Amino acid sequence: MVSGIVAGRLALVTGAGSGIGRAACQVLSREGATVIAADRNYDSAVETIKTHTALASGSNDGDHSAVELDVSDSSAVRNLLQTTLDQYKAPPTIIVNSAGITRDNWLLKLSEEDYDSVLSVNLKGTFLVMQTFAKAMTETATPGSIINISSIVGKYGNMGQTNYAGSKAGVVAMTQSAAKELGRFNIRVNAILPGFIDTPIIKTVPDKVVQGMLKLVPLGRLGLPSEVAELITFLSSNKSSFITGAAIDVTGGF
Numbered sequence: 001m002v003s004g005i006v007a008g009r010l011a012l013v014t015g016a017g018s019g020i021g022r023a024a025c026q027v028l029s030r031e032g033a034t035v036i037a038a039d040r041n042y043d044s045a046v047e048t049i050k051t052h053t054a055l056a057s058g059s060n061d062g063d064h065s066a067v068e069l070d071v072s073d074s075s076a077v078r079n080l081l082q083t084t085l086d087q088y089k090a091p092p093t094i095i096v097n098s099a100g101i102t103r104d105n106w107l108l109k110l111s112e113e114d115y116d117s118v119l120s121v122n123l124k125g126t127f128l129v130m131q132t133f134a135k136a137m138t139e140t141a142t143p144g145s146i147i148n149i150s151s152i153v154g155k156y157g158n159m160g161q162t163n164y165a166g167s168k169a170g171v172v173a174m175t176q177s178a179a180k181e182l183g184r185f186n187i188r189v190n191a192i193l194p195g196f197i198d199t200p201i202i203k204t205v206p207d208k209v210v211q212g213m214l215k216l217v218p219l220g221r222l223g224l225p226s227e228v229a230e231l232i233t234f235l236s237s238n239k240s241s242f243i244t245g246a247a248i249d250v251t252g253g254f
């Protein structure tokens, strides 16, 4: 008998091959969910399922699966819904949008291509996954929880990240709007705004800049992916049953 705060639930996690998405798979599976790990990098999603989910869930290996998905490709997102319905006979009731990229540059130097690619993955990708899977939940009258990973940069801005900050502010506004529309279907939609979390995405930030940022973090350290994943799992579960349209900082106080 599987136990945990999301026992028996099916969860789709994008960006599941690394960092926060991988940690989300780990904690959700520890708490009893069956996890579909989706990533543009298929091998990394397989690695998440094989190594991290099984490790995390101990006796509960679950019926997890790994899939290749580019969240910015609408037909790929629609295909994933279909294969999920074929395999599991029901849509996931937990959706975690963690796929994200950076293409940093000064505003005055930022190329249109780098602007478009960041918006296309971070904002349009979140939109496509949310729309496609929310629709499936409404059609099957299934209550659910959608968690979109924004960023604290979407609230305060950051030098060199006009494209990224814009995309992440958009994720918050989109989350709040979707929460208003989907409440009547008992689908909750929330955003998380991580601060500086120790994952591969921040490896491109010069160490000097990271050290400078850390001086502004009252807890004085980078966050762990698991510290975001615990909140993702709480928001996925019925423990957060009256929370929707929220945008919650996980920043060590930044």
Ligand code: NAD
Pocket (backbone or CB within 6 Å): 014, 015, 016, 017, 018, 019, 020, 021, 038, 039, 040, 041, 044, 069, 070, 071, 072, 097, 098, 099, 100, 101, 121, 125, 149, 150, 151, 152, 193, 194, 195, 196, 197, 198, 199, 200, 201, 202
């Ligand atoms: P990460 O680079 O470790 O993981 C991101 C994952 O997304 C990778 O596995 C990558 O292959 C996947 N991905 C990229 N483009 C994709 C696409 N088009 N389709 C599907 N998958 C794709 O980064 P992370 O730190 O785990 O970031 C996860 C989310 O958290 C991102 O949205 C990021 O913007 C956000 N975030 C991270 C931090 C941080 O400090 N790490 C802070 C704030 C917000």
